[in-house]
Amino acid sequence: MMRILVTGGAGFIGSHTVDRLLTNGHSVVALDDFNDYYDPSFKRRNIAGALKNPRFRLITGDVAHLDKVRNVFKKSKPDMIIHLAARAGVRASVRDPFLCQRVNVEGTLNVLECARESGVKKITFGSTSSVYGLNTKAPFSENDPVPNAVSPYAATKLAGEALCRSYGHLYGMDAAVLRFFSVYGPRGRPDMAIYHFTEQIMKGKPLSMFGDGSALRDYTYIDDIIQGITATLDRKFGFEIFNLGESETISLRDLIARIEEVLGKKAKIKRLPEQAGDMPKTFADISKARRMLGYHPQTKIAEGIPKFMEWFRNERGR
Secondary structure, eight states, X not given: OOEEXXXXXXXXXXXXXXXXXXXXXXXXXXXXXXXXXSOHHHHHHXXXXXXGOTXXXXXXXXXXXXXXXXXXXXXXXXXXXXXXXXXXXXXXXXXXXXHHHIIIIIHHHHHHXXXXXXXXXXXXXXXXXXXXXXXXXXXXXXXXXXXXXOSHHHHHHHHHHHHHHHHHHHHOOEEEEEEEOSEESTTOOTTSHHHHHHHHHHTTOEEEEETTSOOXXXXXXXXXXXXXXXXXXXXXXXXXXXXXXXXOOEEHHHHHHHHHHHHTOOOEEEEEOOOTTOOSBOOBOOHHHHHHHOOOOXXXXXXXXXXXXXXXXXXXXX
């Protein structure tokens, strides 16, 4: 069993990762800054169960503060890092690119440098399908060139990937970069499409649909993402990039229709122009992850939406 540091450990993907690691017998330290991007009480609830486990420790702090990160490494002495802390959201990054850069680039550099100082040789880095930008070839492969990032968020994640590659080359650090494709499920962020649409329809409020509804997304259920993350723990790669998606797409229009069907209620749609930084399509080629990680996504969108709805009604839909 290992001592594992999970940055962003109280967030959506981070808290599920923490729970799975604890279930698998590892000792876990979570670092999270509980910022106000959305209601911090949601994150407190995400991590409440883990706080009861004697093999878990929660530290509040920002990865962009080098001294704080260095102190976390000194106290926790991790065997490996799962680096998920980030300022997420394409539109949020357009509004404040400086904050996005500070957390996603400087924060990643801080984590890598502290890992180097502490002799940690293994890191798993949470990246994003947004790095593919205006890529016209589909499905997206890890071997595709990625010069077409169309948001500061995507650009900062590409920078994080490059830093992981450079630290791997310079210091022999084993780095697995995971490009997540539109993750959804219990504990999801309120700004994410499936969560937001569900909430607005349930409350009878208009939901904003940017563009004509033809944009395609490869939605990936959280359990499948966690399976991919944990598969990196006991494998050595040197440096590798993996797509973690469902490898199926659904249009925005059809997604809304599926949510309407499950809720038994029609959406009040407010049509708006396409947003700067949005991608027309995401679609994951997951053959590499299948081959090297044993990644095998199980939950299709038709099953995942009802599972999410059940959680939402119980936890947030009151």
